[in-house]
Amino acid sequence: MRHFETTQSDSKRGAIGQSKHHDSAIKQVCGSANYIDDNPEPAGCLHAYPVTAPFTSGIIKGVDTSKAQAIAGVKRIFSAKDVPGKIDIGPIFAGDLLLASDEIEFHHQPVLLVVADSYETARRAARLVEFDFQEQEATTDIETAIADKNWVRPPHALTRGDAQAAIAQAQHEINGEMHIGGQEHFYLEGQVAMAQPNGDGGIFVQCSTQHPTEVQHLIAKVLAQPFHFVTVEMRRMGGAFGGKETQAAPWACLAALASYHLNCAVKLRLARADDFRLTGKRHPFFNRYKVGFDEQGVIAGADIEVNGYCGYSPDLSDAIVDRAMFHADNAYYYPAAKISGHRCKVNTVSHTAFRGFGGPQGMMVAEQIVDDIAAALGKDPLTVRKANLYQQGRSTTPYHQEVEQHVLIDMIEQVEQQADYWQRKADIKAFNQTSPIIKKGLALTPVKFGISFTVQHLNQAGALVNVYSDGSIHLNHGGTEMGQGLNTKVAQVVAHAFGVELDKVGITATRTDKVPNTSPTAASSGTDLNGMAALNAANTIKARLTEFIAKHFSVEQASIRFCDNTVYHDKGELSFDELAGLAYLNRISLSSTGYYATPKIHYDREQAKGRPFFYYAHGVALAEVEVDTLTGENTVTRADILHDVGHSLNPALDIGQIEGAFVQGMGWLTTEDLVWNKQGQLASFNPATYKIPAIGDTPAEFNVSLYQSANPEASVFRSKAVGEPPFMLAISVWSAIRDAVSSVANYQCKPRLDTPATPERVLAAVQAAQAFSQADTSHSQAEPSQLNQSQHSQSLKAKKKDEEVTYE
Incomplete structure (x- = not known):
């Protein structure tokens, strides 16, 4: 069921508010839409491929390129010494090397560049380069990095009020923690660039990038030339999702470096497996929290710590962790809050932008908090969510921006009524009582997402x-x-x-x-x-x-x-x-x-105060799932979404973005499992070992509607952004899976469920719930770490005045 409504008053006459197909849609369906690798190669075009380090951390003592150079068709092998300008191409902060020369900080870090007369020859020669190296101990565990205070950038914190005092004075207190997995961008078109002399003494680069200007500037700096020396063109990308914001630059720079030296066209295209290994992902996170709340579940104070798994260099991690901190409240008011953020350095590829830019990882802790409060008090999670929403008089964020639009209250009520939340909840509880193996779960979660770059000059x-x-x-x-x-x-x-x-x-x-x-x-x-x-x-x-x-x-x-x-x-x-x-x-x-x-935006990082966002976009999702308690497998059977896009410029495109974002978010939270082995190598580097959602994973019933509301800010025709906000609607799926698992223990506990919630992790949570239900009423024999993210059982010992009350 699809609704293409819009409140644009003159939509019947003008181009705004009309459902028009994507400008490349017909070409893409017919296969005639050209991408960079489809374009005809200029005469004499050569091909480049990176040579990568075969170890995770250590020092290069020597490199033998003789076998590679002996292959017919190899034209030249470039090293860091061939770079006439800057070798560090960090987008904001130093640390991202174009080519390493001595120290290696992640497995497969690029060291050399082979240029040959064909793609196959360049790639084969790159694999024949041999290294003599002295390996060093690598750090790949985020908790080790936190303990060692190993950061790529200094910590930062947001504070409003005295969170510790508010928690101490609250009637009840719980704490928890959670590991949140990363995500591979898995764009259909991989990283690719072609550089060639432009005939006027400069260089022309075609690159699959979200940031042509940055690519232009970095190439110019690498070649020690003025910016006007480089022209970058980008017609269309076969997907990006943040993976081509900074991560496209190294390959364009390397292609340009070779073209500059050899005075001919040079193309560089990564094979899919190497694209996995050599490009950053969505940051995995490790979050911890402590909250105080009253009998109604209303939060009095929150102390939250978000820890981003950044990789070996800063890349965009400073801003990404900032955004995780900005969204650790999601849609909920914290009267007193302290939100700390750490940018943890580990020996992996440097993680980068991904749809939501840290916001989803921050929102996860907010949704875990309200679910855990509901379990502690024996309340329905939706009741606790509604009790904590931003509203008039309770509208100041932890970073001191005022939330001025309060549409979520109405949006939740619409979904609650139209999707029949309470009746379905009752029906599901009745079903679970008589179904020993298949358990159903239901969860409604909101999204409040700030729109603007947190780096002000980018707006x-x-x-x-x-x-x-x-x-x-x-x-x-x-x-x-x-x-x-x-x-x-x-x-x-x-x-x-x-x-x-x-x-x-x-x-x-x-x-x-x-x-x-x-x-x-x-x-x-x-x-x-x-x-x-x-x-x-x-x-x-x-x-x-x-x-x-x-x-x-x-x-x-x-x-x-x-x-x-x-x-x-x-x-x-x-x-x-x-x-x-x-x-x-x-x-x-x-x-x-x-x-x-963009007007109005400002943020004083020293004071941790300001208005980093021009406005907020909102959404509500209700997800229903089924969980097989014997295998841990889960299925999303229905999703109901109401999303706020202001006055929609193009309802069809907006609904497509909402549907795609939700399914991509499902993948992040359920199937897409990034795994590094003990040697620091990425083990999940192809579609056989890394599973994105397929068409069969789409909810059988998928209802998407657009909320009737103009943007109160003067955006273009009062529309709202739709790219990232709906991604977080998929948190409802994770929450629904926890709800289903909780039914195994008669909803008396919500076992820990790190993400992605793979069948193995869901099965472990089911077993923890079963252990809880089999324990005595005090749960004294149960393993605390199995029963709750907080390493306490969900029979939480909550404070009520001077007494300890155990919630069964």
């Missing part, structure tokens, strides 16, 4: 709009199209501004020589930023045209309207095509750049 965008004399429109902006429909939405904005059909707007590849100094397409802000920049450019041209019409036809500007491919005024009308031609003949400029910078 800006540019665009270029040209109107040609025949009335056709050329659009170029700084965002990148990775399948999310950004180009289509921005084109709709431009078409709407001029009152023309969408097919009159042509979209061209993102290029650094058309729109400079762009921000990455990330943080769910692609449409917010680039749509506003394009609207600014279109409105500039439209203002010129309006002034021209008023003067040329002697009419009032207020009477001029652009709609239905026509321009109307007091004395008549003319087609937009006619107007464009007439304006050209009268020497009216029909080209404009546009610019936008």
Whole structure:
């Protein structure tokens, strides 16, 4: 069941609010959409492949390339000594080396670059390079890094009020911990770049990247050249999800390095297994908490620690852990809070951006807290969730931003009633009482997700709009199209501004020589930023045209309207095509750049106070699951989602993003298990050992609706971001699995369930629940670590005045 509603008042006439297909959809379905590896290779194009270290931590004592160089077709092998400029390409902080020269800090770290006349030859030669090395002890365990205070960046904390005092004075207190697994991006198009001399003394690079400007700047720095020496182009990506925000840069830099030295085109494409090994993932986290609350489950104070498993270098980990901290409240008000964040250094590839950018890992602790409070008090988790929601008078976040929009209360009530939460909950409890093996679970979880880059200067965008004399429109902006429909939405904005059909707007590849100094397409802000920049450019041209019409036809500007491919005024009308031609003949400029910078946002990191987000996007998901208690296997049988996208620019694309995000989130929390062996090698490096959701994993009943609500902030046509926020709706699946497992012990405990909740982990939780139910009423014989994330049984010894009360 799908609902494509929108409250855009003029959606019947304009391009905004209409369900239009993705601009590349037909080409993608037909197989004619070109990606970088599909493009014809220039004459004499060579191929490059990295040589990687065969150990995890240690010192290189020598390298023997003789066997590789002896292979016919090998042209050259590059090392760090061949880099004329910077070797460190850290996006914000130093530490990310293009090529290692002596010290190795993760298994498969790139050391050399083989260039040959074919892809197969380059890859085969790269495997023949031999190393002499002295291996050192590696750290791959996050708890060891925490104990040793081994950080890639210093710790940071948010505080509001006295959390410890609030917890101590509360009626009840619990604590807990949880390991949260990472996630492989698994984009369909792997990392790839092609560099070639541009004929004018510079270099032209085509790269599958979310951040063309950063790639441009880093290549220039590596080659010790000014930025204008490099032009980067990106037309479309076969997926990214954050994995091509910073992680595309090394391969583009290496291809450019080889092209620069050899004066010819060079392509570098990673094989899938090496793409797994050589690129960062979603950060695994280890979270701990302690909370105090009253008899109704209302939180009085929270002390939360989030620990990001960052890998060997900073990459974007500082901002990612910050965002995990910002979202450790999710939708819940903490009257007093301390939220600490650690950026833990371990000997793995450096982890990086992924859809949600740390937010999902922070939200997990908030949802664990409310579930555990509900279990401690014998209440339904939804009751506890509703009692703790942000609302008027309880609206200040731990980072001191005010939550000004309180739509979640209404959204939860809608889902609660329309999806029949309470009746289904009762039916499931009755089913579980008579079903010894299959147990059902139900959970409703909310999402409150902040929209903006937490690095303030990234909240800006540019665009270029040209109107040609025949009335056709050329659009170029700084965002990148990775399948999310950004180009289509921005084109709709431009078409709407001029009152023309969408097919009159042509979209061209993102290029650094058309729109400079762009921000990455990330943080769910692609449409917010680039749509506003394009609207600014279109409105500039439209203002010129309006002034021209008023003067040329002697009419009032207020009477001029652009709609239905026509321009109307007091004395008549003319087609937009006619107007464009007439304006050209009268020497009216029909080209404009546009610019936008997000207003209102600021954050003082020293004070840990500010407004890091322009607004919040919201969502509610109700998930129903079945768990096989003999095997630990689980199935999502139904999902009901209500998501807040403001005034939807394109309901079809928005619903597609919501559906895709939810299923991708299910994968993160249930099947996608990243495993490193004791030697520090990634063991899950291909589809045979790493399982993403398939079409059969999609809920059999999948209901998605858009919430009717305009963005209270002045975003582009009052829409809201939709890329990242719905990803966290899948937390409802994890919570529902815990609910099903809890039924094994008659809902008296919620055993620890680290993620991903693979069958093995679910089975362990089932066994812990069974052990709980078989123990005596005091649970004194049960293993505490099996019974609760807090390493206490869920018969929690809660404080009530001076007495200890045990909740059975």
